[in-house]
Amino acid sequence: MTGVVALVLAIVALAGVVAVGYMVAGLRGRLGAIPQEGDVYQALGRIDQDLSRVEEAAVRMEPLVESLVERMPGALRYAAVVTFDAHGERTGHQSRAIALLNERRDGLVITLLHGAKESMFYAKMIRDGKGVEPLSPEEATAVERALQR
DSSP, X not given: OHHHHHHHHHHXXXXXXXXXXXXXXXXXXXXXXXXXXXXHHHHHHHHHHHHHHHHHHHHHHHHHHHHHHHHGGGSEEEEEEEEEOTTSSSSOSOEEEEEEEETTSOEEEEEEEEOSSOXXXXXXXXXXXXXXXXXXXXXXXXXXXXXXX
């Protein structure tokens, strides 16, 4: 019976040692944050200087960020391509309607009609997701697909 008691005490002692080991490791981690050279006030002063430099850099970047935000609505945001055969299955679906739109849903549709002897190119303006002039079914499909993305 004394052997069992001794074993139980040994297990409890081992568990206590492991728990103390974890606590010591935690304290070492916290102590590692304290500067080894100089005092805490010097370390805080250096951190404050670093933060001041970061704040100054952020202030210098504000005009650039504002400029980018102002330009974003005009940047290309939506695009889609529709392939089709402009001449009744004779050219192998080599014609294209390409929609290129910005955040305001403005842009253009470029249409390339490929024929056996010649190819033609058209461009139509898009305002708020609709053609300024009538769109072909393929052009309208390209705009719809672009805006679904």
